[in-house]
Structure formats: C-alpha cells, structure tokens
Amino acid sequence: MSVARISEKGKSRVVDAMIEGGGRSIEFGPDRPLRLDSGADLSPLTIAYQTYGRLNEARSNAVLICHALTGDQHAANTHPATGKPGWWDIMIGPGKPIDTDRFFVICSNVIGGCMGSTGPSSENPATGEPYALDLPVITVRDMVRAQAMLVDELGIETLFCVAGGSMGGMQVLQWAASYPQRVFSALPIATAAKHSAQNIAFHEVGRQAVMADPDWCGGNYLNEEQSPKKGLAVARMAAHITYLSETALHRKFGRNLQDRETLTFGFDADFQIESYLRYQGMTFVDRFDANSYLYLTRAMDYFDLVSDYDGNLANAFMGTETRFCLVSFTSDWLFPTEANRDIVHALNAAGAHVSFVEVETDRGHDAFLLDEPELFDTVRGFLTAAAKARGI
Amino acid sequence: MSVARISEKGKSRVVDAMIEGGGRSIEFGPDRPLRLDSGADLSPLTIAYQTYGRLNEARSNAVLICHALTGDQHAANTHPATGKPGWWDIMIGPGKPIDTDRFFVICSNVIGGCMGSTGPSSENPATGEPYALDLPVITVRDMVRAQAMLVDELGIETLFCVAGGSMGGMQVLQWAASYPQRVFSALPIATAAKHSAQNIAFHEVGRQAVMADPDWCGGNYLNEEQSPKKGLAVARMAAHITYLSETALHRKFGRNLQDRETLTFGFDADFQIESYLRYQGMTFVDRFDANSYLYLTRAMDYFDLVSDYDGNLANAFMGTETRFCLVSFTSDWLFPTEANRDIVHALNAAGAHVSFVEVETDRGHDAFLLDEPELFDTVRGFLTAAAKARGI
Numbered sequence: 046m047s048v049a050r051i052s053e054k055g056k057s058r059v060v061d062a063m064i065e066g067g068g069r070s071i072e073f074g075p076d077r078p079l080r081l082d083s084g085a086d087l088s089p090l091t092i093a094y095q096t097y098g099r100l101n102e103a104r105s106n107a108v109l110i111c112h113a114l115t116g117d118q119h120a121a122n123t124h125p126a127t128g129k130p131g132w133w134d135i136m137i138g139p140g141k142p143i144d145t146d147r148f149f150v151i152c153s154n155v156i157g158g159c160m161g162s163t164g165p166s167s168e169n170p171a172t173g174e175p176y177a178l179d180l181p182v183i184t185v186r187d188m189v190r191a192q193a194m195l196v197d198e199l200g201i202e203t204l205f206c207v208a209g210g211s212m213g214g215m216q217v218l219q220w221a222a223s224y225p226q227r228v229f230s231a232l233p234i235a236t237a238a239k240h241s242a243q244n245i246a247f248h249e250v251g252r253q254a255v256m257a258d259p260d261w262c263g264g265n266y267l268n269e270e271q272s273p274k275k276g277l278a279v280a281r282m283a284a285h286i287t288y289l290s291e292t293a294l295h296r297k298f299g300r301n302l303q304d305r306e307t308l309t310f311g312f313d314a315d316f317q318i319e320s321y322l323r324y325q326g327m328t329f330v331d332r333f334d335a336n337s338y339l340y341l342t343r344a345m346d347y348f349d350l351v352s353d354y355d356g357n358l359a360n361a362f363m364g365t366e367t368r369f370c371l372v373s374f375t376s377d378w379l380f381p382t383e384a385n386r387d388i389v390h391a392l393n394a395a396g397a398h399v400s401f402v403e404v405e406t407d408r409g410h411d412a413f414l415l416d417e418p419e420l421f422d423t424v425r426g427f428l429t430a431a432a433k434a435r436g437i
Numbered sequence: 438m439s440v441a442r443i444s445e446k447g448k449s450r451v452v453d454a455m456i457e458g459g460g461r462s463i464e465f466g467p468d469r470p471l472r473l474d475s476g477a478d479l480s481p482l483t484i485a486y487q488t489y490g491r492l493n494e495a496r497s498n499a500v501l502i503c504h505a506l507t508g509d510q511h512a513a514n515t516h517p518a519t520g521k522p523g524w525w526d527i528m529i530g531p532g533k534p535i536d537t538d539r540f541f542v543i544c545s546n547v548i549g550g551c552m553g554s555t556g557p558s559s560e561n562p563a564t565g566e567p568y569a570l571d572l573p574v575i576t577v578r579d580m581v582r583a584q585a586m587l588v589d590e591l592g593i594e595t596l597f598c599v600a601g602g603s604m605g606g607m608q609v610l611q612w613a614a615s616y617p618q619r620v621f622s623a624l625p626i627a628t629a630a631k632h633s634a635q636n637i638a639f640h641e642v643g644r645q646a647v648m649a650d651p652d653w654c655g656g657n658y659l660n661e662e663q664s665p666k667k668g669l670a671v672a673r674m675a676a677h678i679t680y681l682s683e684t685a686l687h688r689k690f691g692r693n694l695q696d697r698e699t700l701t702f703g704f705d706a707d708f709q710i711e712s713y714l715r716y717q718g719m720t721f722v723d724r725f726d727a728n729s730y731l732y733l734t735r736a737m738d739y740f741d742l743v744s745d746y747d748g749n750l751a752n753a754f755m756g757t758e759t760r761f762c763l764v765s766f767t768s769d770w771l772f773p774t775e776a777n778r779d780i781v782h783a784l785n786a787a788g789a790h791v792s793f794v795e796v797e798t799d800r801g802h803d804a805f806l807l808d809e810p811e812l813f814d815t816v817r818g819f820l821t822a823a824a825k826a827r828g829i
Contacts, residue, residue, distance in 0.1 A: 083702040182702040242686040242710045243678065249711045250675045252704065253718070257667035259651060275649035283642045283675050286635065291770075294634040300741060308739055310475035310574040312644065312731060316738065318634045319641045326645070339704060346708065347700055349692060378683070378770075 061198070068095045068118060068125075070161050071198055075170075079156075079191055085181035089170065092195045093161025094118050094153035097137060098145030100201070105229075106437050107201045108143055108428075109192065110152040111209030111216035113413075114284075114341050115333060117160035120152040121145075126332045135416055142424040147437065148205065155216075156191045157183035157341050159334035166267060166334050178264035183340055185212070185348045189219040193227070205435055206428060208232035210413035211380065212341065215348045218388065221369070222350060222361040230368040230431040232424065235377050235413045237384035238358050238391070239349035244379060247287055248342035251280030255335050264336055277335045278326030285325045290376035290409035294318060358391035365392075368434070369399040370427040372420060374412040400427065453590070460487045460510060460517075462553050463590055467562075471548075471583055477573035481562065484587045485553025486510050486545035489529060490537030492593070497621075498829050499593045500535055500820075501584065502544040503601030503608035505805075506676075506733050507725060509552035512544040513537075518724045527808055534817040539829065540597065547608075548583045549575035549733050551726035558659060558726050570656035575732055577604070577740045581611045585619070597827055598820060600624035602805035603772065604733065607740045610780065613761070614742060614753040622760040622823040624816065627769050627805045629776035630750050630783070631741035636771060639679055640734035643672030647727050656728055669727045670718030677717045682768035682801035686710060750783035757784075760826070761791040762819040764812060766804040792819065 061071045070093045073079070078088035095118045100107060110120050110133065121137035123130060137143040137150055154162035157180070169176040196204065207220045207228050214236025221231045240248075255261055258276025262269045286294075298318040302308070305315065314320040354360035369392055373385035382403050392399040404419045406412045413420065453463045462485045465471070470480035487510045492499060502512050502525065513529035515522060529535040529542055546554035549572070561568040588596065599612045599620050606628025613623045629636075647653055650668025654661040678686075690710040694700070697707065706712040746752035761784055765777035774795050784791040796811045798804045805812065 178704070182704075239692060241683065242690045242692065242708075243683045245692070245708050246678045246686060246710050246714055247675075249706075249708075249714055250671060250678065253674060253715070254646060254649075254671045256704075257646075257671055258649065279642060279646045279649055279671065282645060283639075286638045286642065291633065291635045294638065298634045300631060300634065300637070300744070312570070312574075312648075312735065314641075316634075316637050316641075318638050322638055322641055323645070343704065352692070 064093060064161060068093060068122075068161070070094070071195060073194060077194070079187065079194065081181050081187045082184040083181045087156070087163060087181065087187075089163075090156070090191060090194070091161065091163045091167065092153050092156070092191055094151060094195060095120065095122060097121050097150040098148050100149040100199075101437070104201050105203065105205060105435060106148050106432075107196070107199070107204050108148045108150045108206045108208060109196065109204050109220070110137065110143070110150060111192070111207065111213035111220075112152060112155065113209070113211035113213045114345065115329070116213070117158060118152045118154040119160070121150065127328075132414060136421070136424065142421045143208070143428065147432065148428070151196070151199065153192055153195055155188040155341065157188070157337060157344060159337040162191070164334065165264075165336035165340055175267045177267065177336060180336075180340065182347075183344050185215045185219050185344050186223065188344065189216050189223060192216070192220075193224060196227075203227050203229055205437065206230045206232060206431065208234070208424075210234035211236055211410065212345050214380075215345065218350055218361075221365065221367050222354070225362070225365045225367055228367045229435055230370070230427070232370050232372075232427060233385075233388065234372045234420075235374055235380045235385070235410055236388075237380050238388050239351050240346050241384070245346045247283060248346055250283050251342060252339050254279040254283065255338060261335060266335065272330070273335045274330040277330045277333065277338060278323075280338060281329040282322045282326040285322060287379045288409060288411045290378065290407055292376060292407040293409055296407065358388065359394035362392055362395035362397050365395060365397050367397065368431050369397055370423065371399065371401045372413070372423055373401075373403050374409070374417075375403060375405050376407045377410040377412065379410040456485060456553060460485060460514075460553070462486070463587060465586060469586070471579065471586065473573050473579045474576040475573045479548065479555060479573065479579075481555075482548070482583060482586070483553065483555045483559065484545050484548070484583055486543060486587060487512065487514060489513050489542040490540050492541040492591070493829070496593050497595065497597060497827060498540050498824075499588070499591070499596050500540045500542045500598045500600060501588065501596050501612070502529070502535070502542060503584070503599065503605035503612075504544060504547065505601070505603035505605045506737065507721070508605070509550060510544045510546040511552070513542065524806060528813070528816065534813045535600070535820065539824065540820070543588070543591065545584055545587055547580040547733065549580070549729060549736060551729040554583070556726065557656070557728035557732055567659045569659065569728055572728075572732065574739075575736050577607045577611050577736050578615065580736065581608050581615060584608070584612075585616060588619075595619050595621055597829065598622045598624060598823065600626070600816075602626035603628055603802065604737050606772075607737065610742055610753075613757065613759050614746070617754070617757045617759055620759045621827055622762070622819070624762050624764075624819060625777075625780065626764045626812075627766055627772045627777070627802055628780075629772050630780050631743050632738050633776070637738045639675060640738055642675050643734060644731050646671040646675065647730060653727060658727065664722070665727045666722040669722045669725065669730060670715075672730060673721040674714045674718045677714060679771045680801060680803045682770065682799055684768060684799040685801055688799065750780065751786035754784055754787035754789050757787060757789050759789065760823050761789055762815065763791065763793045764805070764815055765793075765795050766800070766802070766809075767795060767797050768799045769802040769804065771802040
C-alpha cells in the first residue's frame with residue numbers, strides 16, 4: 046500500500062488505501078461490522094474497488110457496476126493478474142456507453158470474492174489464518190450492504206445508476222429493492238429475481254467437483270499449501286458450457302478437430318471444443334479461489350427476491366421512483382428472456398418506470414460481456430435519457 | 438456359469454453360457470477377433486445379453502434393443518445389481534408395446550460397457566490384468582459389429598426391428614446404414630446422426646471429472662484397488678442435468694428445500710435438487726465402471742454418420758428398404774427434435790419409408806425411458822404395422 050486516507054467517523058476507523066497492482070481498498074475496522082443475513086457479523090471488512098472518471102460537484106453522476114460470479118472490480122482497466130483488458134472494458138470508458146467523461150464509475154469486488162474484498166481466503170481475526178469455510182455464508186443482499194458502506198464512505202448519497210449482468214444483475218435488483226431512494230436508475234442485464242432449479246443444479250455440480258478434489262482439504266487448502274485446481278477446472282468447464290448457446294458452440298467449434306486431421310482413437314482433446322474447455326478450466330484456476338467459487342455460487346443459489354417479498358416480486362419495488370431498463374438475450378438459456386420478463390412484469394405491477402429490450406443474438410449468456418451493438422445502444426440510450434432527467 | 442452351449446463353426450469356438458445373476462454370455466475365441474474402427478483387433482470377445490419371448494420358426498420376429506450410455510442388457514428383467522426393474526420394463530413384455538408374446542427380444546451389453554461384455558474392466562489377454570486404457574477406443578459401429586456377431590450366432594439373418602434411444606438410437610442408425618438387408622424396421626428414438634459440440638462438451642466435462650480423481654490412478658484403479666467414485670459421481674451429476682428439462686426441474690424441485698424449513702447458510706444440500714443430484718451421483722458409481730464411462734462417452738462423441746457418408750446423410754440410407762419410425766421429444770435439449778428431423782430429411786432424400794413423431798412432453802431427454810403414452814402408442818402402432826408387412 047502506498048497512500049492511505051484514514052477517516053474517523055464517530056468511533057469508526059476507516060482506512061482507504063491504494064492496492065499494489067492498481068485500485069483501492071477500504072477497510073472498516075472492528076467497530077464497523079457488517080451484519081450478514083446469516084446473523085453473523087463480518088469484521089474487519091475490506092472492500093477492494095476501482096473507480097473511473099470523476100465524481101461531479103453535485104455528487105450525482107456515480108455509476109456502480111456490479112460484477113458477475115467470476116468477475117471482479119477490474120471492469121475497465123488492465124487486469125493485474127491476467128494482463129487482459131477489464132471484463133467490461135468495451136462498455137466503460139471515455140465516449141463508451143458508460144461514458145467516463147460524464148460518469149464517475151465505481152466497481153468493487155463482492156464480499157466472498159478473491160480479489161481483495163473480504164472472502165474465504167482473507168484472514169480470520171479469530172485465528173490469524175484464512176477463514177476457509179469459517180467465513181459465514183454470504184448472500185447477494187450482504188454484497189449489496191457492503192457496497193452501500195463503500196458508497197457511503199465515498200460520500201455518495203444517491204447513485205445515478207447501478208448496472209450489472211448475471212449475478213451483477215441480481216445485485217442491481219437488490220439495490221433497487223433495499224435502497225430505492227439511493228438508486229436513480231437501474232440496469233439489470235441477463236438476470237433473474239430468483240435462481241432456477243437448473244441453475245442451482247449446475248452450481249451444485251461445480252461445488253461437488255471442487256469438494257471432490259482431495260487438494261481442497263475440506264476447504265483448508267491454503268493452510269495445507271495445496272490447491273484444488275483440478276476440481277475447480279472441472280467446475281469452470283461445466284459452467285462455461287452454460288454461458289454459451291448450442292448455436293454458438295456449433296458455429297464456433299462444431300465437430301472440428303484440434304490440430305489434427307483424423308480422430309486419434311484416444312482420450313486426448315481431439316475436438317476443438319474439448320481443447321477450448323480444457324483451456325478455460327486451466328486459465329480460470331490461476332486467477333480464482335476455489336472457496337470463493339463455493340461462496341459466490343451459494344450466494345446466487347440463495348437469491349430469491351420473490352420469496353423475500355412474500356411471494357410477490359412487485360412488493361420489492363412498490364412505490365419505487367427508480368428508472369429501470371432490463372436487457373435479455375434470445376439465446377441465453379441460463380437466464381432466459383422469460384426470467385427477465387418476470388421482473389418486468391413485477392415492475393409494471395409496481396407501477397415502476399421500466400423499459401425492456403430482448404437482444405437477438407446467438408451468443409448465449411456470455412453476450413452481456415461481448416460486443417453486442419444493440420446492448421451498447423440500449424445502455425447508451427438509457428443512460429443518456431436518465432442523465433437528462435437527473436440534470437447531469 | 439451353469440449351462441454352456443459350445444458350437445464349432447469352421448475353426449471357430451463359441452461358448453454360449455448362462456451368467457450368474459441372470460442372462461447369457463457368448464464368447465468368441467481368439468480365432469474370431471473383432472476388427473475395430475481403430476484398426477485394432479478385439480479378442481477374445483464376450484457379449485453379455487438377455488432375451489425375452491421366443492424366436493419363431495421362421496426366425497423372423499427378433500427385435501434387437503440397443504441400450505443408452507448408462508443402460509445395459511437388463512432391459513426387461515430385474516437388474517441383478519440394483520434389484521430394480523429393467524430400464525425398459527414398461528416397454529417390453531407380454532402385451533406391452535414391444536410385445537414378448539409376439540416378438541423375440543434381444544438386448545446385449547455394448548462392448549466397452551461394464552455388465553459382462555468386453556470392456557475396459559475385462560481381462561487383457563496380453564497381460565492377464567484388466568485392460569483399463571489399453572482397451573482400444575470403441576465406436577458405435579464397433580458396438581454394432583459385435584451385435585451382428587451375436588445375432589449371427591443366434592441364427593438370425595434379418596432382424597424384424599432394431600430399436601433404441603439416445604446412444605441406442607445411434608446404434609439403430611448404424612445398423613440400418615451398415616446392414617440394410619438385415620434390418621426390416623428401425624426405431625431410433627431421441628438421437629442424432631452426429632454428436633453435437635455441446636454434447637461433446639458435456640461429455641468432456643464428465644471425462645475430466647473422472648480423470649481428475651486421483652483414485653482413477655491413470656485408469657489403473659482396479660489394479661490399485663481404488664475407485665474414482667467422487668469423480669464419476671460428479672460426471673453423472675453433470676450429465677443428469679442434461680437428461681432433464683428446465684421445466685421438469687422447475688416442476689419437480691423448483692427451489693424447494695430438502696427436509697428443512699429454512700436455509701442453513703452452509704454447503705449442505707439445502708435444496709431438493711441438490712439432494713437429488715447427489716443421490717444420482719452416489720447410486721450411479723455403485724453400478725457403473727468409470728473407464729466404461731470414458732469409453733462409451735467417447736464412442737458417442739466420435740459418432741458422425743454424416744461424415745462417414747461423405748457429408749451427405751442420405752448416402753447412408755440410399756436404396757434402403759427398411760421401414761423407419763423416428764421419435765423425438767419437445768423438451769429434449771440434448772437430442773432436440775431438430776437433430777432427429779435432420780435424420781428424417783435424409784431418409785426422405787434417400788426415398789426411405791419413414792414416419793416421424795414429436796412427442797409433446799416436458800420431461801426432457803429422459804422421456805424415452807418414461808411412461809409417455811404417445812411414445813408407447815407410436816411404438817405399438819409402428820411394430821404392429823411392420824409385423825403385418827413382415828407376415829408375423
């Protein structure tokens with residue numbers, strides 16, 4: 046850490062510091078615990094985050110970006126671990142749909158994650174060792190509560206927009222439900238108000254793959270100096286299939302062979318799709334923590350805004366003044382249009398200001414991360430109109 | 438073994454014997470090797486099989502049932518390992534759609550399998566130990582060649598019908614393509630002429646899950662007295678999701694909790710779907726061999742009747758006199774209607790006698806194993822008409 050800002054609010058001690066490798070990190074001391082949905086307190090609490098653009102004088106132009114399961118706070122900068130552009134670099138920047146010439150963009154690593162925010166690999170103050178499975182289970186609402194603490198600390202009362210896809214979209218919905226006054230506009234993309242049985246099923250397969258790896262060591266692999274890479278790679282491979290559409294797989298790979306003319310009659314990666322999946326698994330384990338994968342998939346599985354509001358999603362948004370825009374993708378079978386439309390219906394029932402775009406694409410769930418012109422136009426148009434309404 | 442029939446044909450020695458636990462097994466000696474697609478010879482060759490009903494005098498009423506990936510020859514009898522009814526017990530029997538009062542039904546364990554036919558757990562004559570990965574890779578065409586040897590040995594020239602779903606359907610198509618004169622009618626259900634990229638992808642995840650298990654021991658777990666149960670269970674769990682539809686998962690499980698009132702904020706199986714999947718994984722490993730899982734998924738991945746016939750599936754069936762009936766299920770996303778319809782189009786182009794039924798159901802790929810009245814009516818109607826044409 047190089048530069049630290051220490052603020053004292055009442056009895057609270059908050060340290061905001063630069064992180065090596067880029068970005069900032071804010072730590073809430075023992076007197077500022079986060080009360081979790083599980084009933085446990087999380088303390089100390091660290092939130093790693095990035096910002097892009099400048100906060101205006103009125104503090105009215107802040108956009109909070111919520112990342113997906115395997116994303117992180119490096120939305121629009123070179124990733125310190127992979128050296129690749131941020132996961133939404135095509136969306137966020139000067140002149141881009143989320144225009145950093147106009148907006149102050151914040152993206153924080155979710156709690157339970159592994160890129161600097163408190164998660165299972167963080168030090169458990171009770172033992173001085175990594176939490177591992179002693180970290181309480183985290184919910185999407187807990188992630189959002191932590192983000193609200195960060196936004197408070199940045200001196201922002203109302204966010205101009207909260208935006209994100211997939212698990213990020215769940216956070217957007219939770220923000221709009223928990224803090225309607227603090228969300229001027231909301232942009233949930235390719236998401237759902239509750240995780241489906243099929244999605245829970247795929248997550249459970251991933252968790253079982255991790256836990257089946259003896260190097261997982263009951264979760265204590267960091268202490269044991271092990272790493273359940275094989276199990277985590279299998280989990281990633283299974284999940285990766287669900288991010289793509291059958292059509293995209295057929296178009297990109299089909300039954301093409303990988304660097305060979307004929308079948309080898311063996312168990313090597315004869316087909317390109319096999320080679321591609323193995324690569325996806327292999328590279329993932331270098332940048333992601335296995336226990337974080339367990340915690341974050343669990344958070345998504347637990348997400349059920351319908352049940353939280355007594356079985357009627359409209360109750361979550363009753364009386365809201367937030368302006369909503371929802372986006373789904375025709376070939377997304379993980380968070381299909383129907384799941385997004387259910388949210389639109391609830392928002393309509395709640396009398397909310399809502400627009401909805403279904404983007405025609407064959408790229409599946411992953412489309413929210415890709416260069417999809419209709420998505421870009423939608424985001425740009427929605428933010429431009431909202432900025433006008435907000436007087437930015 | 439209790440009773441053995443030993444026949445000598447030319448120099449060949451064939452032993453047909455009762456297997457303990459039920460059923461029969463036929464062994465082709467070293468002088469009757471099976472030449473595989475890989476170029477290797479498989480010898481000795483054992484084929485374990487079951488029969489139901491009686492072969493008529495004209496030897497014209499034999500129905501060959503081809504089983505799917507995790508099926509076996511116990512189609513219509515109590516399974517010796519699980520004690521449960523055969524996998525197609527509802528379809529095969531006196532008065533049932535495949536009526537054993539009229540037809541002589543044969544079902545053999547595919548080669549590469551693990552229920553008595555030569556597979557990776559069989560003894561490698563070169564070493565006296567289990568083949569493990571020294572078994573040559575098997576193709577669907579190899580399976581069918583082995584079945585043809587069995588059918589020869591049973592003294593049957595022309596099969597009245599070859600029927601099966603999924604990988605069984607692939608065998609049906611291969612039978613019709615390889616031995617058109619020997620197949621009076623063919624009933625491929627919920628299948629495809631070539632395995633899709635997405636299906637290869639899911640199989641690769643399963644194989645990687647098995648191979649990631651250190652108890653797999655590079656395939657030599659039998660010698661090492663280990664068993665890669667955890668890896669195989671994960672493979673089964675992932676595959677099992679693909680056998681069901683999202684709708685069926687939602688209907689059967691939704692977000693229902695398993696024997697509890699509230700979330701536990703842990704990694705136990707809170708949701709019924711998790712508990713169900715874990716059970717599916719756990720019970721599967723007790724009855725299936727991990728290396729067989731590798732070999733049989735590989736056989737399906739390699740299946741590509743289109744490529745085998747120079748990119749034109751119609752060539753596979755040109756001039757055929759076989760009567761075809763194809764069945765698909767609306768909610769089957771593993772072998773969707775489109776993949777089955779492609780076969781129908783090729784059969785039409787080849788001028789074949791073909792009918793096609795798409796059954797409306799929300800039960801996904803698994804529907805071919807379930808009590809689906811429209812499937813039953815279709816099978817019964819097709820066989821009745823074909824039997825009339827055949828003069829049975």
